Amino acid sequence: MAVLRPPALHVPTLIEALVDRARSMPDRTAVTLLSRTRVQATLSYRDLYEGGLRYAGLLRHRWGLQDGEPVVIVLPTDVSFFLAFWGILLGRGIPVPVYPPVRLHRMQDYGVYVRHVLADCQARLIVTDRTLAAFLRFLRAEPTRYTFVTVEDLRSGPALARPLEVGPDDTALLQYTSGSTAAPRGVQLYHRHLVANILAMGHHVGLLDTDAAVSWLPLYHDMGLIGMVLGTLFWGLPLYVFSPLEFIRRPVYWLRSIARYRATISAAPNFAYGVCATKLRDFELEGLDLTSWRIALCGAEPILAATIEGFIRRFRPYGFRPEAFTAAYGLAENTLAVTMAPIGEGLRVDRVDRAVFETERRAVPTDAKDTAVMTWVACGVPIPDTEVCIADAAGRPLPERHEGTILVRSPSVMAGYYRNPQATAEVLRDGWLDTGDLGYMADGYLYVTGRQKELIIRGGRNYYPQDIEQVVQTVEGIRRGNVCVFSVPDEREGTERIVIIAETRVRDPARWARIEADIRERVLREVGVPVSEIRLVPPGTLPKTTSGKLQRVQSRQAYLAGEVRPIRPEDVRRPALLRWLQAAGRLLRPLLRGPS
Numbered sequence: 001m002a003v004l005r006p007p008a009l010h011v012p013t014l015i016e017a018l019v020d021r022a023r024s025m026p027d028r029t030a031v032t033l034l035s036r037t038r039v040q041a042t043l044s045y046r047d048l049y050e051g052g053l054r055y056a057g058l059l060r061h062r063w064g065l066q067d068g069e070p071v072v073i074v075l076p077t078d079v080s081f082f083l084a085f086w087g088i089l090l091g092r093g094i095p096v097p098v099y100p101p102v103r104l105h106r107m108q109d110y111g112v113y114v115r116h117v118l119a120d121c122q123a124r125l126i127v128t129d130r131t132l133a134a135f136l137r138f139l140r141a142e143p144t145r146y147t148f149v150t151v152e153d154l155r156s157g158p159a160l161a162r163p164l165e166v167g168p169d170d171t172a173l174l175q176y177t178s179g180s181t182a183a184p185r186g187v188q189l190y191h192r193h194l195v196a197n198i199l200a201m202g203h204h205v206g207l208l209d210t211d212a213a214v215s216w217l218p219l220y221h222d223m224g225l226i227g228m229v230l231g232t233l234f235w236g237l238p239l240y241v242f243s244p245l246e247f248i249r250r251p252v253y254w255l256r257s258i259a260r261y262r263a264t265i266s267a268a269p270n271f272a273y274g275v276c277a278t279k280l281r282d283f284e285l286e287g288l289d290l291t292s293w294r295i296a297l298c299g300a301e302p303i304l305a306a307t308i309e310g311f312i313r314r315f316r317p318y319g320f321r322p323e324a325f326t327a328a329y330g331l332a333e334n335t336l337a338v339t340m341a342p343i344g345e346g347l348r349v350d351r352v353d354r355a356v357f358e359t360e361r362r363a364v365p366t367d368a369k370d371t372a373v374m375t376w377v378a379c380g381v382p383i384p385d386t387e388v389c390i391a392d393a394a395g396r397p398l399p400e401r402h403e404g405t406i407l408v409r410s411p412s413v414m415a416g417y418y419r420n421p422q423a424t425a426e427v428l429r430d431g432w433l434d435t436g437d438l439g440y441m442a443d444g445y446l447y448v449t450g451r452q453k454e455l456i457i458r459g460g461r462n463y464y465p466q467d468i469e470q471v472v473q474t475v476e477g478i479r480r481g482n483v484c485v486f487s488v489p490d491e492r493e494g495t496e497r498i499v500i501i502a503e504t505r506v507r508d509p510a511r512w513a514r515i516e517a518d519i520r521e522r523v524l525r526e527v528g529v530p531v532s533e534i535r536l537v538p539p540g541t542l543p544k545t546t547s548g549k550l551q552r553v554q555s556r557q558a559y560l561a562g563e564v565r566p567i568r569p570e571d572v573r574r575p576a577l578l579r580w581l582q583a584a585g586r587l588l589r590p591l592l593r594g595p596s
Helices: 014-024 045-061 079-090 104-121 130-135 137-141 191-205 222-235 244-249 252-260 270-279 305-318 354-360 421-427 465-472 509-526 552-560 569-573 576-593
Strands: 029-035 038-044 070-073 094-097 125-128 147-150 171-176 186-190 213-215 239-241 265-268 295-298 325-330 337-340 349-353 373-377 387-391 404-409 432-442 445-451 456-458 461-463 478-490 495-504 533-537
Touching: 014 045, 014 079, 014 191, 014 222, 029 045, 029 222, 038 045, 038 079, 045 079, 070 079, 070 104, 079 094, 104 137, 104 171, 104 186, 130 137, 130 147, 171 191, 171 222, 186 191, 191 222, 191 337, 213 222, 213 252, 222 239, 222 265, 244 252, 252 265, 252 270, 270 305, 270 478, 305 325, 305 373, 337 445, 349 354, 354 373, 354 461, 373 445, 387 432, 421 432, 456 478, 456 495, 461 465, 465 478, 465 495, 465 509, 478 552, 495 509, 495 552, 509 533
Parallel strands: 029 239, 070 094, 070 125, 094 171, 125 147, 213 239, 213 265, 265 295, 295 325, 495 533
Antiparallel strands: 029 038, 171 186, 325 337, 349 373, 387 404, 404 432, 432 445, 456 461, 478 495
């Protein structure tokens, strides 16, 4: 067992990394695609390189791909995604991964998102497959003429003899932000940004030649694409990957894949750890052995101590070691990672005086039994070559344990938002990236406390939506992870009203009033703030980003526009299958009519 060393690159580009792997270890398996924990396909480094050159040749010669041209990828987690991604890069294009349509009842929202991305990056080519091309048929009615390139058309044809030359300051990827607080923006990442972040993460972790990774994370999201796919290729680690849809259907596949392939590294957001801790039944875990898992990364959304503690309790008997848990903080604008916990340290929490934090924005530690506390999870220390500064509204650095805006400076900070200099100027100033997130530093560790735009100020105190949401989702009848809290102005009182929208599957209308009363009582008792309005809604009402984050700003806008209606008896009387068939019928009706 030895510490891995990165490839010796003449030029810091992803292309150089792929060429190095294809030459030095051509037949080693790079990616193993799984279905229900079983192997469906494998790709060696030679397969990625030669398949990418074939796709690049076809894109250049048949579809006229130009240097630096964005190409949107709408593909599921399969072989075609990997070859298309590398084909675009090897052909000197810019990959723009976009999530495929998966929720029939969200097709209207999906159409808005896809149109926005296509218009924003001015893409002409859309690489997809024939099945998804049918679902994207609505784009054919757009004034802009899009060219659909299906992977079935890319299976044979002239390949490039060698990769087209790219440099460290050429754009390697447009990573669209999640859109949790604003319209999605195209984060423009050069090759050197990606290489710098992948190098820093690898050095921080101390990768070993015995390491292997399992991932179900979406390939259009930075943690899945950059952290798992590009990171493992760059460092030469085997990667076992399967679709996020399989995780949603059967979360146990994640843990069983780690056990079956003796994986040492895997990552997921907080909610995934919570689902496994609370939803899996004992019989599903029979024979599970998680002793190989040495780095259990967690990021991409607020990390809750109760969730991780619950996961540790549930899976310690199955060999999961508490010290394997590794919290992280990052964002697309810094390529991916900003901070990570020291490997082998485990969960680290800070319990602070709630009243002081809410009124003075100071994190004062307390163990007093009679003091209301807030618990924050440490998101680690800055990874190599990365600086973190906590600043006030004027940009001045704050002392330790004072909450402010998180600023980041590193070689991984984006070039800017693609074709959007105004938005770029708002977040990049004097070499620092304004993340828009709030947090504080203590003993070298970063604690992330929320989003600046989502902070609720009432009666001179600061309240944090996720803090209230965490309390609400403990009420019986409320769907965990499907609660949204925001504030709206109260002109009469001169303060802010707190609104809670919570999804429920409870069918009995007589219980709804009891649920609302329980929410009010619990929030007042545990957070100390009265709730102005509670709106119970049917499952699937709350908008979420492509990475599963709640879109509080969009929820607030929908509420103010009168578009969030309370749950009604008829919403729960219709069988779920009937609701699904009705949604499918609305979606497929234009397809069945044929071309217009």
